[in-house]
Amino acid sequence: MDGKERVIFHIDVNSAFLSWEAVYRLYHLGGTVDLRKEVSAVGGDMAMRHGIILAKSIPAKKYHIKTGETILEARQKCPNLMLVPPNYRLYEQCSKAFMDILRKYSPSVEQYSIDEAFVDMTGTEKLWGAPMEAANRLKNEIRDTLGFTVNIGISENKLLAKMASDFEKPDRVHTLWKSEIRKKMWPLPVCDLFFVGRATAKKLFSLGIQTIGQLAQADPAVLKSHLKKHGEVIWAFANGMDISVVQSEPPANKGYGNSTTIAFDVVDASTAKLVLLALAETIGARLRAAGARAEVIAVGIKLHDLSYVSHQMMLRNATNITIEIHHWACQLFDELWDGRAIRHLGIHTSRIRDGLDMRQLDMFETVDYEKLERMDAAVDQIRKRYGNDSVMRAAFIGRPIDHMSGGISREKRTVDYKKIQVN
Secondary structure (H helix, E strand, O other): OOOOOOEEEEEEEOHHHHHHHHHHHHHHHOOOHHHHOOOOOOOOHHHOOOOOOEEEEHHHHHHHHOOEEHHHHHHHHHHOOOEEEOOOHHHHHHHHHHHHHHHOOOEEEEEEEEEEEEEOOOOOOHHHHHHHHHHHHHHHHHHHOOOOOOOEEEEEOOHHHHHHHHHOOOOOOEOOOHHHHHHHHHOHHHHHOOOOOHHHHHHHHHHOOHHHHHHOOOOHHHHHHHHOHHHHHHHHHHHOOOOOOOOOOOOOOOOOEEEEEEEEEEOHHHHHHHHHHHHHHHHHHHHOOOOOOEEEEEEEEEOOOOOOEEEEEEEEEEOOOHHHHHHHHHHHEEEEEEEEOEEEEEEEEEEEEEEOOOOOOOOOOOOOOHHHHHHHHHHHHHHHHHHHOOOOOOHHOOOOOOOOOOOOOOHHHHHOOOOOOOO
């Protein structure tokens, strides 16, 4: 390998949520059963309609249990599946400790998700040794310090490093240099390639393309005719082409949104609008925390039969005011809803502007927006200091709706281990 080549690591926690839960139970709760060695999974609450598999153990793979399938489907495959509830507060703490170790090895770390990251290791050989040596050292430090294992993929670019980290698991280091693509990547099924989902794979199969190598050697013009721009992208990926760089600072958000699955079917507008208010609370707080305002608001509704409809509008003035976001969301809802039972609601914003107040004056306007902004700022400060539940609108008192909905649901944020049996 040319010493001037970039060296990129992709580090991926093995069965992250399950591993973190297992380590916490073993080392902090006195547990004796290692979930990673059992047929086990982390899953949501079926009663709250969050009943899907979020992470699974390696032994669960032999039962063909898949992340994202329902708990009901998983139990049909394995009635004795050991299921544990999610604890996102724990996962955030584990993720932070994981990222802190990565930043010891290089200042250029891009957190790709809660349990994976890219690290640019170019030019660190004198500190940590050759790429394989450095990767093994990093992998072992994470295992010995934090108790869980990772896979590390090594290559000249992010795409190939990510592909390499998906090779044999767990607790492994793999290389996928460009010179190794033909041997290591081209024989793999085309559905294993990054950015090739089910629909794309189906189209590729219809073209007689079964492996990544066949995709790499296909005519890009033919791929473009069937898959448009996406065809060119995956052809480049199949040939190991990727010019993206490791970004230590995340790019500015292009939109802010939250949605929530409701524990019961909503059949009246007043309840639906209360849910929208709860979503506006969290979205408004996120916009203000980022010093941003949104110019476009959209509302999405998933009905009881799982069909989905959405509608959006451009505002006259970009905003981050909770009540204003709610007002326009309700207007969109009234235009969109046909009276059928609602299972899921969401508010999404886009056309993000900086936080400078550029509101266009209207001589007929009666709303004191400056006062509303001061009120939101005061509420944000109180919640930041004393917790989200320290201030609640009276409309939510006695109602079965979380007053700050969306994102990670309340029952997933933490677990009361005193109420469950830890083996």
